[in-house]
Structure formats: C-alpha cells, structure tokens
Amino acid sequence: MSGKFITLEGGEGAGKTTCLKHIEKRIKEAGIDLCVTREPGGTRTGEKIREILLDRGNFDILDDTELILMFAARSQHLNEVISPALVAGTWVLCDRFTDATYAYQGGGRGISQQRIADLEHWVQKGLKPDLTLLLDLPVDVGLERAGKRSTPDRFESEDISFMQRMRLTYLDIASREPERVKVIDSSQALGNVLSQIDSILDDLLAGATSE
Numbered sequence: 001m002s003g004k005f006i007t008l009e010g011g012e013g014a015g016k017t018t019c020l021k022h023i024e025k026r027i028k029e030a031g032i033d034l035c036v037t038r039e040p041g042g043t044r045t046g047e048k049i050r051e052i053l054l055d056r057g058n059f060d061i062l063d064d065t066e067l068i069l070m071f072a073a074r075s076q077h078l079n080e081v082i083s084p085a086l087v088a089g090t091w092v093l094c095d096r097f098t099d100a101t102y103a104y105q106g107g108g109r110g111i112s113q114q115r116i117a118d119l120e121h122w123v124q125k126g127l128k129p130d131l132t133l134l135l136d137l138p139v140d141v142g143l144e145r146a147g148k149r150s151t152p153d154r155f156e157s158e159d160i161s162f163m164q165r166m167r168l169t170y171l172d173i174a175s176r177e178p179e180r181v182k183v184i185d186s187s188q189a190l191g192n193v194l195s196q197i198d199s200i201l202d203d204l205l206a207g208a209t210s211e
C-alpha cells in the first residue's frame with residue numbers, strides 16, 4: 001500500500017472537526033490525492049450503523065453489540081473505501097478509527113483489550129494508521145465545548161468517569177506507540193492547536209514529497 005493512512009482521535013469536543021478541515025487543506029495544497037472519511041460511517045451501510053450507535057433512544061444496546069457494530073461498520077469501510085484508496089496511492093484522513101474502540105468500548109465500557117484486539121486482528125488483518133493525531137484535553141473542557149453545540153448523542157450522554165477512563169486509555173495508547181500517535185494539547189487556543197498539528201504535518205509532507 002502506498003497512500004498514507006492518517007487518523008484523528010480525541011474525546012468529546014476535542015476539536016476534531018475543526019482540525020480535520022485544516023489538515024485536509026494542508027494535504028491537498030501539497031498536491032496529494034486525499035480521501036476524507038469518518039468512523040463509525042464512511043459507507044452507506046456504515047452510516048446506517050452510525051445512526052443506530054449514536055441514537056440516544058437506543059439505550060438498550062449491549063456493550064458487546066456496540067463493539068461488534070463498530071467493527072461491522074469498520075469492515076465495510078476498510079473494504080469499500082480505505083484499502084482501495086491506499087492501494088491506489090491516495091492518502092486517507094479518517095475522523096476516528098480503532099483507537100476510539102479501545103478508548104470508548106475498552107476504557108469507557110470496560111470491555112477487555114484482548115477481545116478488542118481479536119476483532120481488530122480479524123477485521124484489519126494488520127492494517128494500522130501510519131499517523132494518529134490525538135487531540136487531548138481535560139474532560140470538563142471538552143464537554144463544555146461540545147455542550148454549547150447540540151443535543152448530546154448516546155456517547156456524549158455518558159458520565160464524567162466514562163470520559164475520564166476513555167481519555168486515560170487514549171493517553172496509554174499514545175505512551176505505548178509514540179512513533180504513531182502524536183498527542184496534541186487541544187486545551188489551548190485554536191491557533192496554538194493548529195501550530196502543533198502543522199509542525200507534525202510539515203515533517204510528514206516533507207517526507208512524502210521527497211519520496
């Protein structure tokens with residue numbers, strides 16, 4: 001596979017949507033073909049699964065059902081969108097991926113890492129992002145930002161302790177995989193957040209254009 005696979009992660013209200021647009025602009029300005037997508041979702045079937053997962057009315061979804069639905073959407077997404085793009089040399093920028101499963105279903109819900117790893121192995125067959133930008137900020141700051149926006153979905157309705165376990169899981173992944181996962185302090189003003197992202201992208205794009 002020759003395209004680069006970049007994912008964006010973070011807790012609620014971390015600013016992913018805001019930063020995604022900036023990253024997309026930088027990569028496209030460098031003349032690189034880019035596919036921008038998201039999880040759960042990114043395909044017709046995946047977007048239907050997303051609706052089920054985010055709907056606050058679905059309070060009775062079991063933890064394992066939630067986990068399996070995440071990977072069902074991911075399987076569709078990988079086969080239909082992500083892998084074909086990477087094979088064609090197109091870069092893929094994805095709003096959330098499997099680190100979110102470890103953080104939300106693992107850290108938040110308490111599902112074992114091994115169970116998630118088994119599904120990851122089955123569905124992804126070893127495929128991992130080349131670069132993950134983790135937008136990290138204290139849970140209360142993120143919830144305040146997200147709260148200003150809209151009615152909370154099924155995940156945004158979880159309590160603070162769920163969010164804290166989710167944040168710690170993300171940080172744990174970053175400490176175990178520092179080469180892949182770059183932590184961005186997204187509690188700062190937007191300009192500072194984008195500067196942190198730019199310095200990482202500068203290195204990545206310099207490497208890509210010299211290849």
Ligand code: T5A
Nearest residue numbers: 012013014015016017018039040100101104145155189190
């Ligand atoms: N999920 C997903 C799982 O549980 N398991 C999985 O495996 C996967 C893939 C998906 C949900 O699914 C869960 C996690 C999620 O809950 P989502 O749409 O990806 O949903 O997730 P959200 O976190 O809800 O994403 P949002 O787009 O809603 O939030 P963002 O993108 O993090 O935040 P954004 O950019 O909209 O910013 C929030 C507000 O803050 C402001 C923005 O203007 C906006 O108003 N803001 C700032 N304000 C001050 N300073 C800054 N630096 C700011 N940056 C942004």
